[in-house]
Amino acid sequence: MLLNVRAGNMSAFPDEPQHFVRWLVDKRIFEENDAAASFASRRDYGSYLGDVLCSQRSKSAAELTIIQDTAREVDPANGLTVVTSTGTRHRADRVVLSAGNLRPCCPTSLEKFSGHPRFVQSPWELDALAGVQEMDSIFIVGTGLTMVDVVLLLRSRRHRGRITARSRRGFLPTAHKKGTPALFALKPEPNEVFDSIIKLLRESGEDWRSTFDGIRPHTVALWQSLSWKDRDRFVKRLRPFWDVFRHRMPESAAEEIQVAQESGQLDAGCGRITGVQAIGDGFEVQMSGGGQTISADWVLNCTGPTMNVKSEKIPILESIVNAGLADYDPLGLGLMVDDAGRTDDSGQVWAIGPLCRGCRWETSAIPEIRVQAHRIATEISN
Ligand SMILES: Cc1cc2nc3c(=O)[nH]c(=O)nc-3n(C[C@H](O)[C@H](O)[C@H](O)COP(=O)(O)OP(=O)(O)OC[C@H]3O[C@@H](n4cnc5c(N)ncnc54)[C@H](O)[C@@H]3O)c2cc1C
Incomplete structure (x- = not known):
């Protein structure tokens, strides 16, 4: 992969x-x-x-200990103590929250299948697809990058069964262009974010991908120039379009997906699920419009990372918020952070990566995370 x-x-x-x-x-x-x-x-x-x-590690005087456990609570009495699910307590002067992307949330129509051996709620789990046989038919919820990952992984294991993928709009990710992209420095006007991006895309004369990538270093500033109401509108209405153009797949992946489609193995398109029934070992999925029913041996949830961090009520985050050391952002996409990543004025708790989505939007990939990591490490060690 x-x-x-x-x-x-x-x-x-x-x-x-x-x-x-x-x-x-x-x-x-x-x-x-x-x-x-x-x-x-x-x-x-x-x-x-x-x-x-x-x-x-070998160069640094600092000692790093990696512990396999889940951090569940931060106790703020007498400094900070992190309590894990095995009950171990770890004293800390600072806590940096780097929990990454959340597992995909389960679409309502599939909740009743939680625990079903052929319903995969999170295809990122190790060996999630290990039981899929060569000719098994598969229904995938979602047509984004996770769907692409899953189809490529299955094909690399010589899977030849039928794969049906559906999402509300049926958009597939766009592809990167072969070769070295033009480096393109752009600075859209923050007060007219979307108008100015569209204007730049039309006027640049470059491949649209270069224009999009040129905007990337300014995405955080553009995002922060939006009111919370506008950020909410963006998440609800524009995000599917943004995701398709901004989060692209390598051209070789796009070619493989095309081969799968042309061979008839993969049918990816739009559709809304109205109901799912377990029939025998597999499933029947009813789609809206025309009453189409799709039968499949497996249903895979490829809806991508959960966006609404607040509604997930993650114990460690709830505990930090209840202790007054952080606040969820008004949209519940993550935690409120300042430019350096502090969640509280005292600088005891910090957050990095997808947990900062509400405040930064562009915050889940390495080009952004490495900058945040560098800043937090520098601030904490000073
Ligand atoms: C399918 C997919 C493809 C991607 N491809 C790219 C790519 O090509 N390039 C790119 O830059 N980015 C890519 N990304 C984005 C990717 O999420 C980030 O680049 C990177 O993994 C984020 O690193 P992180 O350390 O913040 O989070 P993660 O890598 O998600 O690590 C978070 C860690 O925290 C642990 N954790 C969570 N909660 C707790 C808890 N309560 N207690 C203890 N541990 C906990 C998790 O188990 C995990 O080990 C991709 C993401 C996905 C889902």
Whole structure:
């Protein structure tokens, strides 16, 4: 499986943008000329991050202990104490919340199948698709990047059964363009965010992807120039369009998806589920309009990470909010953070990544997370 971001944008260090590219070349994974524009595999990226952690660990005087447990509570009495699900207590001067993307939430029509052996609520779990046989038919809820991941993974395991994927609009992610994209510095006017982006897209004369990527460094400022009411409108009405153009797949992935569609294996399109029944070992999925019924051996939930962090009532976040050390943002997309990532004025608790979505929007991928990590590490160590 490939990353969805070019290697040239995946360095762990904001001040050393070529760090990952050099690693790939040193490991002879890519030739020097191609490396920056290429899409590395997720496995290689994992090895890279492992190497980075190992080398930083050996250089640093700080001691890192990794504990396999779930942090459930922060007790603010006498400094901070993090309590885990096994009941262990860890004293801390600061807590940095880096919980990443939340598991996909379950569409209402599928809630009753929680625990069903052929309903996969989160395809990202290890071995979630291990039981799928070569000719099993599959119904996928969602047509975004997770659907793409799942289809590619199944095909890499020689799965040949029918795959039907449906979402409300039926949009598939767009593809990156082959080769090195034009570097394009743009600064849209914050007071007319969407009008100015559309104007730039029309007038730039560049491929639309370069225009979109050119806006990326300013996305946080643009987002913060919107009122909470406008952010809410964006999330409800424009997000599906934004996701399709902003979160793209490598061209090789798009080609593979096309092959799957042309061969008749994959049928991806729009449709609204009105009901799902368990029939024998599998399912029957009823779609609105025309009363089409699709039968499938498996139903996979590929609706993407849960956006509404507040409604998930995650114990560690609830405990921090109840202790007055953080607040949910008005849309419940994450926590309120300042520019540095503090959730409270005292600087005891910090948040990074998707938990900052309400305040930053563009906050779930490495190009943004590495900047946030650098800033938090610098602020905390000063
Ligand atoms: C399918 C997919 C593809 C992606 N592709 C790319 C890509 O190509 N390039 C890119 O830049 N980004 C990509 N992303 C975005 C990706 O989420 C981030 O790049 C990166 O994984 C975020 O790192 P993180 O450490 O913030 O979160 P994560 O990597 O999600 O790590 C969060 C960690 O916190 C742990 N955790 C959560 N809650 C608790 C708790 N209460 N107690 C203890 N531990 C807890 C989790 O188990 C996990 O280990 C992709 C995301 C998805 C879902």
